[in-house]
Amino acid sequence: MEKRITLKQIATTFNVSIATVSKALNDSYEISSATKEKIQHYAKTHNYKTKSSNYNLVKKNTKTIGVIIPNIMNNFFAKAFVGIENEATENGYRLISCISNESHQKEVDLIELLKNSTLDGLIISLAEETQRRKDFNHIKNTINQGIPIVMFDRVENSIPCDKVVVNDIEGAFHATNHLLKTGCKRIALVSIIDSLSVGKLRVEGYKKALIESNIPVEEKLIIRLGKNEDFDTSMKIVLADKKIDGLLCLEETSAVKSLQIVKKAGYKIPEDMAIISFTNGELPKYVTPTITTISQHGNHIGKTAAETLIKRLNNSNNTPFSTRIIKTSLIKRDSTKN
Amino acid sequence: MEKRITLKQIATTFNVSIATVSKALNDSYEISSATKEKIQHYAKTHNYKTKSSNYNLVKKNTKTIGVIIPNIMNNFFAKAFVGIENEATENGYRLISCISNESHQKEVDLIELLKNSTLDGLIISLAEETQRRKDFNHIKNTINQGIPIVMFDRVENSIPCDKVVVNDIEGAFHATNHLLKTGCKRIALVSIIDSLSVGKLRVEGYKKALIESNIPVEEKLIIRLGKNEDFDTSMKIVLADKKIDGLLCLEETSAVKSLQIVKKAGYKIPEDMAIISFTNGELPKYVTPTITTISQHGNHIGKTAAETLIKRLNNSNNTPFSTRIIKTSLIKRDSTKN
DNA sequence: TTGAAAGCGCTAACAT
DNA sequence: ATGTTAGCGCTTTCAA
Numbered sequence: 001m002e003k004r005i006t007l008k009q010i011a012t013t014f015n016v017s018i019a020t021v022s023k024a025l026n027d028s029y030e031i032s033s034a035t036k037e038k039i040q041h042y043a044k045t046h047n048y049k050t051k052s053s054n055y056n057l058v059k060k061n062t063k064t065i066g067v068i069i070p071n072i073m074n075n076f077f078a079k080a081f082v083g084i085e086n087e088a089t090e091n092g093y094r095l096i097s098c099i100s101n102e103s104h105q106k107e108v109d110l111i112e113l114l115k116n117s118t119l120d121g122l123i124i125s126l127a128e129e130t131q132r133r134k135d136f137n138h139i140k141n142t143i144n145q146g147i148p149i150v151m152f153d154r155v156e157n158s159i160p161c162d163k164v165v166v167n168d169i170e171g172a173f174h175a176t177n178h179l180l181k182t183g184c185k186r187i188a189l190v191s192i193i194d195s196l197s198v199g200k201l202r203v204e205g206y207k208k209a210l211i212e213s214n215i216p217v218e219e220k221l222i223i224r225l226g227k228n229e230d231f232d233t234s235m236k237i238v239l240a241d242k243k244i245d246g247l248l249c250l251e252e253t254s255a256v257k258s259l260q261i262v263k264k265a266g267y268k269i270p271e272d273m274a275i276i277s278f279t280n281g282e283l284p285k286y287v288t289p290t291i292t293t294i295s296q297h298g299n300h301i302g303k304t305a306a307e308t309l310i311k312r313l314n315n316s317n318n319t320p321f322s323t324r325i326i327k328t329s330l331i332k333r334d335s336t337k338n
Numbered sequence: 339m340e341k342r343i344t345l346k347q348i349a350t351t352f353n354v355s356i357a358t359v360s361k362a363l364n365d366s367y368e369i370s371s372a373t374k375e376k377i378q379h380y381a382k383t384h385n386y387k388t389k390s391s392n393y394n395l396v397k398k399n400t401k402t403i404g405v406i407i408p409n410i411m412n413n414f415f416a417k418a419f420v421g422i423e424n425e426a427t428e429n430g431y432r433l434i435s436c437i438s439n440e441s442h443q444k445e446v447d448l449i450e451l452l453k454n455s456t457l458d459g460l461i462i463s464l465a466e467e468t469q470r471r472k473d474f475n476h477i478k479n480t481i482n483q484g485i486p487i488v489m490f491d492r493v494e495n496s497i498p499c500d501k502v503v504v505n506d507i508e509g510a511f512h513a514t515n516h517l518l519k520t521g522c523k524r525i526a527l528v529s530i531i532d533s534l535s536v537g538k539l540r541v542e543g544y545k546k547a548l549i550e551s552n553i554p555v556e557e558k559l560i561i562r563l564g565k566n567e568d569f570d571t572s573m574k575i576v577l578a579d580k581k582i583d584g585l586l587c588l589e590e591t592s593a594v595k596s597l598q599i600v601k602k603a604g605y606k607i608p609e610d611m612a613i614i615s616f617t618n619g620e621l622p623k624y625v626t627p628t629i630t631t632i633s634q635h636g637n638h639i640g641k642t643a644a645e646t647l648i649k650r651l652n653n654s655n656n657t658p659f660s661t662r663i664i665k666t667s668l669i670k671r672d673s674t675k676n
Numbered sequence: 677t678t679g680a681a682a683g684c685g686c687t688a689a690c691a692t
Numbered sequence: 693a694t695g696t697t698a699g700c701g702c703t704t705t706c707a708a
Contacts, residue, residue: 004453004483006684006685006686007685007686008685008686016694016695017694017695017696018685018686018687018695019686019687019688019694019695019696019697020693020694020695022685022686022687022688023687023688023693023694026687030693030694031693031694032693032694035693035694047479049450049453050685050686051685051686058685058686058687058688058699058700059686059687059700072410072416072419072420073413073416073417073420075411078410078411078416079411081410081437082410082411082437085436085437089436089444089447089448089451094434094436094451094452095434095435095436096432096433096434096435097433097434097435098423098427098432098433099419099420099423101420101424106427109427110427112387113427113432114432115342115387141385145342256624260624282620282621283620283621283624286594286598286621286624286625287624287625287626288625288626344700344701344702345701345702346701346702354678354679355678355679355680356679356701356702356703357678357679357680357681357702357703357704358677358678358679360701360702360703360704361678361703361704364703368677368678369677369678370677370678373677373678388701388702389701389702396683396684396701396702396703396704397684397702397703
């Protein structure tokens with residue numbers, strides 16, 4: 001088992017031309033089956049592998065998809081990544097995966113790096129900072145350079161490309177309605193992701209549900225916290241309003257933290273305080289009490305994103321851009337009443 | 339912002355040869371600074387990027403590292419991945435990352451795929467199935483083909499390559515001792531990873547601690563569970579032994595599950611039953627009570643693995659293979675006595 | 677200081 | 693059925 005062998009070496013071995021070997025290995029009709037057989041057999045036993053990087057030169061597609069994800073420690077993105085990975089591998093695509101770590105600059109650099117290697121397409125969920133700064137030049141440039149992009153979850157609508165999202169408005173709407181239906185009178189919303197598109201949409205859904213039930217929206221019940229604010233203190237201030245009996249948390253970290261604070265404050269859950277959270281990860285399943293969550297089906301989103309990209313790569317025809325919307329579902333657990 | 343431009347196009351623009359452009363962009367001493375300047379400026383404004391895939395052809399290194407991880411939903415591997423990602427990006431390396439999903443076949447396929455693209459080196463943690471079947475031909479072949487490999491966490495000692503591991507024996511040893519010191523008399527071990535190298539080592543550490551304290555090792559207290567066995571039932575059978583007052587869980591999933599079962603059975607934690615678990619992820623921090631864990635410093639392991647590989651890639655000299663051992667630390671929480 | 681030309685490994689159009 | 697050749701984008705020797 002030595003260094004990789006080349007067409008040239010095989011050609012020399014059999015005293016034929018490189019072209020013959022190339023054709024033989026590609027099972028061309030032009031080559032006699034005798035020749036094909038011996039060459040293919042030789043190639044196999046000598047573990048010949050075509051160097052896919054050369055594909056770029058002559059053919060155009062590299063069977064490589066770039067993936068940029070904001071944060072792999074986030075359960076939703078981890079699931080989405082697994083979905084992308086499965087779908088890509090199944091279709092013979094290789095992934096170059098990177099983590100933007102929520103940083104705009106890193107995202108810009110990564111895209112440069114990725115374009116530098118040659119990829120057929122890109123799957124991305126935007127960094128928090130990118131959505132906050134609304135600076136999408138790196139994305140637009142990439143599209144202008146003819147690299148198809150699929151954005152998922154954290155998307156920017158003004159950019160012309162395929163998108164896969166969850167119906168965040170509807171998810172929050174349903175969750176809020178569920179709280180109302182099960183007896184909550186005064187529901188607060190906890191968001192540490194208000195800079196994100198999905199954060200804003202979820203707030204919309206919350207408001208929509210209240211309005212439809214003729215409950216006035218009170219801005220002070222919408223708790224928007226930045227990274228640097230003290231979560232515990234802020235929550236305690238909010239909970240001074242003893243009438244609050246429901247909490248809609250926009251992701252799981254703030255949900256489990258809120259749960260702890262609420263428990264410590266002596267509330268009974270779900271009787272005194274009901275909680276629903278976005279992100280159906282592991283945490284909500286194992287805390288006490290278990291938390292009712294809105295599942296965004298990360299795996300399925302990832303799969304769909306990869307599917308969409310691969311479809312576009314295969315039909316090089318210019319089908320119009322699509323936005324696939326994945327339905328959320330409510331996973332009922334012990335933090336809400338029946 | 340159009341399609342990527344080539345050396346050829348720049349050459350045509352300035353009526354010089356491709357070679358001149360190439361040299362100018364590489365800051366060659368052969369080119370006049372005037373020429374260099376205008377070409378470099380033009381390249382910059384037109385966003386010229388060298389196609390790294392061509393690097394393979396002429397130069398040998400591609401600045402690409404392959405990463406194969408068994409399961410990204412596992413907190414430890416997610417952390418390790420982040421560590422690898424940071425270190426690689428910092429050093430200008432690109433990652434091609436794949437998930438073996440604990441499958442031997444997938445691991446074999448991925449390695450093929452990776453070798454097919456051209457990479458400088460590979461970082462891998464072995465799939466469960468690979469360790470169970472002890473089939474390492476794909477790894478050995480890769481090494482024989484001259485691709486440096488760094489294995490981390492789940493390593494195979496018989497393979498000659500760099501390795502980064504945690505001191506699993508010592509980690510389990512310390513944890514067991516901590517349980518003993520805080521009053522536990524009869525400690526059971528819960529492993530759902532007995533097919534893994536790390537699982538076996540942790541059992542060793544547990545036994546070592548017992549022996550040093552003159553406590554007989556009882557095999558029936560070592561609970562080895564496969565994927566298909568019913569965890570709850572098995573645990574309940576074990577807990578029929580009412581004298582058990584300590585639990586050493588070899589990873590966090592079984593720890594939180596055990597915790598729930600123990601709580602339901604009416605034990606007081608940590609008074610009636612103390613628990614320590616490997617894997618310092620999010621779960622142990624948020625369950626009730628919080629679980630004392632052994633941190634394997636995933637991030638640092640990943641960083642070290644990448645560091646080790648990059649160092650080897652840079653010094654093409656054949657330094658002997660190293661095994662870096664990262665120390666574990668005990669994070670004390672509420673599931674153990676003081 | 678610049679350029680011509682070979683070549684990296686491969687494919688594809690065009691001979692033979 | 694097989695070979696010749698050009699060329700993908702780039703680097704690198706060698707020549708001018």
